[in-house]
Amino acid sequence: MSQLTCKKCQSEKYVKSGHTRGQQRYQCKDCGCQFTDTNRRGVHPALKSFAIVLYAYCGVSMGKIARLYKISTVAVLKWIKAAALEAKPINPVSESDIIMIDEGWHFVNGKKTKYGSGEPLMLPS
Numbered sequence: 001m002s003q004l005t006c007k008k009c010q011s012e013k014y015v016k017s018g019h020t021r022g023q024q025r026y027q028c029k030d031c032g033c034q035f036t037d038t039n040r041r042g043v044h045p046a047l048k049s050f051a052i053v054l055y056a057y058c059g060v061s062m063g064k065i066a067r068l069y070k071i072s073t074v075a076v077l078k079w080i081k082a083a084a085l086e087a088k089p090i091n092p093v094s095e096s097d098i099i100m101i102d103e104g105w106h107f108v109n110g111k112k113t114k115y116g117s118g119e120p121l122m123l124p125s
Contacts, residue, residue, distance in 0.1 A: 007040065008033040043069060051076060052083045 005012050006028035014035075017027035023036040043051075051069065054060040055076070062080070066073040 004037055006031060006033055007035045043071065048079050052080060055080055 003012060004014070004026070006014060006026075009028060009031045011028050011030040013029040014026040015029065017025045017034055019025060020036065023038060025034055025036055027034050047069065051065045054065055055062065062073045062076045065076050069076075
C-alpha cells in the first residue's frame, strides 16, 4: 500500500481531521490542506491535450468529445478556452523579400490594345 500524502504539497505530515461522506479526512501539517484518501477527480492531462488536438485539428465537435470522455460539453469548452489563452499568437508580419506581382502582370499584358512598345513589363533588379 502506498504512503498517504497531501494532495496539494505532497507532504507526509498529517493528522486525522474528522469524517466526510464516510471517508476519513486528514489535515496536512505543512500547508493546512484537508484531504481524503481517494483518487483525484478529473481527466488525465494527456487526455485533455488529446481532446484539444481532436477539436482543433481533426474537426471533432465538443459534444462528441464530451460523449467520448463521459463529461459535460462545458468542461470541454473550458479546456479549449484555457488552451487558446496559452497559445502563442502567430506573427502576421512576413520576413520574406519576395513580392508576388502576378495579378498586375495579367492586367497589364492581358489587354487587347497594346500600350507602349509591346515589350513585357520588366522590373529593375
